[in-house]
Amino acid sequence: MKKEIKFPTKQEVDVHINQNRTELFSDPDFREYEEVDIIFLEPTQLIALRDYPPLHSPEAFTVYRKKFVAGERVEPIVVIPSRIVIEYLKKNEVRAHTYRQELELFLNTHPRATYFMLGGKHRSAAATILGVRIPCLVISNDADVAKINALMAEGKLTGMPSVGENFKRTLSELDDHYFEHKVFWTMDEKTKAMIDHGDISL
16 A cells, blocks of 8 residues: 655644744844744755755865854755645646656655755755754745845855745746756765765765
């Protein structure tokens, strides 16, 4: 019997976010992001882009690793709840059919992977290597995207090229990406690939 894929509900996501808020916003390093929902996630919870290899900037990985080790603030990455992304991807039936089996297999074998990343592989790999949870800004509508774009314009957030001018455009970027690559993996698996290829080390 085919295993049913269970995505977190909006209520469950909201609870997860609220559980992080008290701890997070007592830290002045993260108060500039308080208008956007933010959570700390493990690499097994994140569905990463297929933009590796190569590792575009080993130097960036080293910088982020040093920041995490020193306990300094590291910019969050941007993520979208998987239930929203999957719903959008399935709307284009012709495209979705070309990688349907790969996606279903991935979701069934990675039940903890419930957020899609929009970039940030260097800082996420650095956190993964060190066993540190990854700070993530959660977006789910145009208002969230506008806040992210404002943060980027102010230089408070960098390295998020997949965030578009609105939420639909951002989802479309993911649609294009997975239609091209047709392969899915978690940030944990991506980091292990970087280690195996000798691009980063423990």
